[in-house]
Amino acid sequence: MSTLINALRQRLPAERVITDELRRLAYGTDGSFYRLIPEVVTVVQTEDEVRAVMDIARSNQRPVTFRAAGTSLCGQAVTDGVLVLLGEGLATCQISPDGATVQLGPAIVGAEVNRRLAPLGRKIGPDPASINAAKIGGMAANNSSGMCCGTAQNSYHTLAALRVMLADGTVLDTGDAHSVATFRQSHRTLLERLDELAAGVRADAALSARIRAKYKIKNTTGYSLNALVDYHDPVAILAHLMIGSEGTLGFISRITYYTVLEHAHKASVLAFFHDMESACRAVIGLKARPVDAVELLDRASLRCVADKPGMPPLLATLPEGATALLIETRAPSAADLQQRMDAVLQELAAYPLVETPTFTTNPAEMERLWNVRKGTFPAVGAVRKPGTTVIIEDVAVAVADLAACCRDLQQLFARHGYHEAIIFGHALEGNVHFVFTQDFGIEAEVARYAAFMDDLCHTLVRKYDASLKAEHGTGRNMAPFVELEWGAQAYALMQEIKQLFDPEGLLNPGVIINSDAQAHLQHLKPMPAAGQLYAAVDRCIECGFCEPQCPSHGLTLSPRQRIVGWRELSRREAAGEAPGALGQDYLYMGLDTCATCGLCATACPVGIETGALTRAVRGEQLSGVARSLGHVAANHFGATQALARTALKAGHWAEAMVGTQALSRLTGGAWKEGMPTPQPLGRATRTQGDKVVYFPTCAGRMLGADSPEQALSATVIRVLERAGYAPIVPDNVNRLCCGQSFASKGLAQDADDKAAELEAALLKASNNGAYPVILDASACSLRMKTFLAERLKVYDLVEFAHDALLPRLMLHKKTEPVLIHLNCSARRMGLEGKLRQLAATCAHQTVLPAEVKCCGFGGDRGFVVPELNTHALRKLHAEVPTGCCGGYSSNQTCEIGLTHATGMPYRSIVHLLDECSAEATRLATC
Structure with missing residues (x-):
């Protein structure tokens, strides 16, 4: 063990000093096309822990890189030294009473901050496209902006106060007078030199004018030299130099932002121009109009999304050279919004357009328009060749130069053979992005990229x-x-700033200041093909957008990190290398702790469901004995179900003998407190009324409830009959299964065979689809909806209850608050609104914990690796309202895990309908 690692383990818990090959590789991967593998990864939860790591690294002369979400695109968050991951202890958020300011820890996700500010009609200024995954520390350290924030509302301009740790471990809190006074004494020399640098810049008219001119447009190249001309107090200069410093000058441990208004009324329009020049002229005119965003899309970017679902048909027939502007305007009231729309349309009327533009205020239609813009980057990534990477660059020019710049970019692409390149971006700021694909595994291709970058930058x-x-x-x-870009004089200033703050050069070396003219061509990330098990993996651009959705992120691996690990294993296999310890660790971290929930696909720009990879790999690694057992279980499902019920009864007997805690320990956490008791299947009694087929899924049939009356099947039938339906349960139901449990094990064929068997039974019971079909578990509903592909219409219980039962039931509202859990399958089916409405109809107060996505139970994962369920629900407790007695969801196994985590009973949402409709009936008859 190295001296460095030994010292780290003496200061941090051992599990937060990570040295295994798999996680060093996976955790060290960011969204860029660079690859450095850290010597060690540390996870820090407090400022003191950051200081300890920095002290140890400094004493061992090892470089330190701070890492937030790792959505960085330019290699800011990779290192071969000490990688410092920000833990959830640094994900703090404190909003002022009026919402005018918000004090944030660096590990909180930007979108989560905006969610908390939304009730006050406020938001933070920075709005990068990665905001749903990017964390505040990275957003501030990169001075990230986006579609609407421009230059006026980025981190630099909305900074209220900053708490920063310098390389020597000293902390300065610019929002604390005592901290500032102490720092002025302890770091007098540093502040005096900053004062001298600023005075020298202000005295140099040409240099100060150049700096001001450079920041009239978006600029994150180099250090924020505008701090030297915008501020006179060296403390304020220091704080603003930290913005955009990319972890090379110090560690931002807390930031306070001035928030900005978030108008409730919005409208969007997609305007099509015949050519780039007229579109860019319109941008100049629109700058004087009340617009909040103007996104430019060239013909190539429009072409690459034209065949995607929901795209405007016009995209396929636009003439060559056509260019679109996606425009959004916002206002505090509907009347103000109409005035703003009229002003924008008046401006657009001055230009020849392909068709007459029309604003929409419909949220769904607005989302459809914005999907045109959002789909461009992933569209290129999705069709690239295996082994290549997607590169996205962004530049800014004066708006008056935008058209000429775009023409030059298109000529550069043609000259260097990047014929698939597209251009889009934030036209209002003269900021355009361009995307192309690149193979870094071929020397000639690297040379082509080098020539392109030189030509691009000099032009x-x-x-x-x-x-x-x-x-x-x-x-x-x-x-x-x-x-x-900056010239020798300004660059010398930046070099001195780096030396002043980090004299030993240990903070993120090689980033921003780098004397190696070939640095951008080194440490290029390999992108080996991931094999044929799940070819969609090759589309992964390793952006990290998936990570906040994943229940195992932070426990073992996220979807991005699973793919990184699998790519390396695939590379080793192709090269004839042994998988080694990385392969052994992948079994648990990559496979066993994947919930296969599929939520990653909902956030993935290219639609990858990493759970499908997990299922495929599980299937490949099954032994012949395991396959045979799975096949027997599928073919004799009735007996398998009976065996499971017997085992559950035996568990309850053992619990009575040895106690819950002892049994839980003996089973490795598989046995939970409050495990349901097997109950007989509910029976339908009503024959008159509208026919509906009800399939009681196997988890509900096996796991039961506390009493026959409370069994899921009995409750569903009771509520259906109360609503006037005559339920039909398929024949031989105990032999039937949708195949979900087999699919999750990698037994794809057995899973499909069971689904086909169920399809036949449902067709028969429904009179060939004449009657609606309901499933009572969302995981099974999603599987059958996918498997059936509309051959037979099936409804999840949540959607059928919302659409068909609510209008027929008389409901009495509960007085105590109600918790609801939107499980991953219901989330993927888009049932959040319907679940919320069901609960709101039955209770005065309902709570859907925002930071809980998938519960991590993953079918049987909660029994096999209970730590996954515990980790996934770690944030649930903070959102349980006072006086709450229980919760509701729509998956039996999820409800077991939720019950165990909270100590409160979780049941199917149909139980809430049962309680409230029974009580309403009772009151009506009193």
């Missing part, structure tokens, strides 16, 4: 004095070109 700087990095940060990719 943009020489002709337009452009920002070579407008909003993505400098990183490793543009570090060799910082001096080219």
Whole structure:
């Protein structure tokens, strides 16, 4: 064990000092096309732990890189030294009473901050496209912006206060007078030198004018030199230098933002121009109009999304050279919004358009329009060749130069053979992104990329004095070109700033300041093909957008990290190398603790469901004996179900003998307190009324309830009959299964055979689809909806209850608050609104915990690896309302895990309908 790692383990819990090969590789991967594998990964929960890691790294002369979400695109968050991951202890949020300011820890996700600010009609200014995954520390360290924040509402301009730890471990809190006074004494020399640098810049009219000019447009190339001309107090200069410093000057441990208004009324329009020039002229005019976002899309970007579902038909027939502007305007009232729409349309009327533009205020239609813009980047990523990576660059020029710049970019693409490249971006700020694919595994291709980058940077700087990095940060990719953009004098200033704050050069070296002219061509990330088990994996761009959705993220691996690990295993197999310890660790971290919930696909820009990879790999690794047993279980499902019920009864007998805690320990956590008792299947008694087929899924049939009357099947039948339906249960139901449990084990064929068998039974029971079919578990509903592909219409119990039962039931509202859990399958089916409405009809107060996605039970994962369920629900307790007596969901196994985690009973949402409709009936007859 190295001295470094030994010292770290003496200061941090051992499980938060990570040295295994798999996680060093996976945790060290960010969204860029660079790859460095850290020597050690540490997870820090407090500022003191950050200081301890920095002290140890400094004493061992090892570089330190701070890592938030790792959505960085330019290599800011990779290192071969000490990687410091920000833990949830640093995910703090404190909103002022009026919402005017918000104090944030660096580990909280940007979208979560906006969710908490929304009731006050406020939001933070920075709005990067990655905001649903990106964390505040990274957003501030990169001075990230986005579609609406422009230059006025980025981190630099909305900074109220900053708490920062310097390389020597000293903390400065600019919002604390005592901290500032103490720092002025302890770091007098540093502040005096900053004061001298700022005074020198202000005295140099040409340099100060150049700095001001550079920041009239978006610019994240190099350090924030505008701090030297915008502020006189060296403490304020220091704070604003930290914004955009990418972890090279210090660690931002807390930031306070001034928030901005979030108007409730919005409208969008997609306007099509015949050519780039007229679209860019319109942008100049729109800058004087009340618009909040103007996104430009060239013909190539429109073409690459034209065949996607929901796209406007016009995209397929636009003439060559056509360009679109996606425009959004916002207002505090409907009347104000109409005035703003009229002003924008008046401006657009001055230009020849392909068709007359029309604003929409319909949220669904607005989302459809914005999907045109959001779909461009993933569309390129989805069709690239295996082994290639997607590169997205962003530059900014004066708006008046936008058309000429875009033409030059298109000529550069053609000259260097990047014929698939597309251009889109934030036109209102002269900020355009361009996307192309690149193979870094071939020397000639690397040379082509090098020639393109040289040509690109020299052209943009020489002709337009452009920002070579407008909003993505400098990183490793543009570090060799910082001096080219800024000139020798300004670059020398940046070098001195780096030396002043980090004299030993240990904070994220190689980023922003780098003397190696070839640095952007080193440490390029390999993207080996992931094999044929699940070819969609090759589309992964390793952006990390999936991670907040994943129940195992932070416990073992996230979807991105699973793919990174699998790619490496695939590379080793192709090269004839042994999988080694990485392969052994992948069995637990990559396979056993994957819930296969599929939520990753809902956030993935290219639609990858990493759970499908897990199922495929599980299937590949099954032994012949396991396959045979699975096949026997599928073919004799009635007996398998009976055996499971017997085992559950035996468990209750053992619990009575040895106690719950002892049995839980003996079973490795598989046995839970409050495990249901097997009950007989409910029986339908009503024959008159509208026919409906009800399939009681196997989990509900096996796991039962506390009494026959409370069994899920009995409750569903009772509520259906109360609503006037005559339920039909398929024949031989105990032999039937949708196949979900077999699919999750990798037994794809057995799973499909069971689904086909169920399809035949449902067709017969429903009179060939004449009657609606209901399933009482959302996981099974989702599987059958997918398997059936509309051959037979099936309803999840949540959607049928909302659509068909609510209008027929008389309901009495509960007085105590009600918790609801939107399980992963219901979430993927888009049932959140219907579940909320069901609960709101039955209770005065309902709570759907926002930070709980999948519960992590994953069918049987909660029994096999209970730590996954515990980890996934770690944030649930903080959102349980006072006086709550229980919760409701729509998956029996999820409800077992939720009950265990909270100590409160969780049951199917149909039980809530049963209670409230029974009580309403009782009151009506009193």
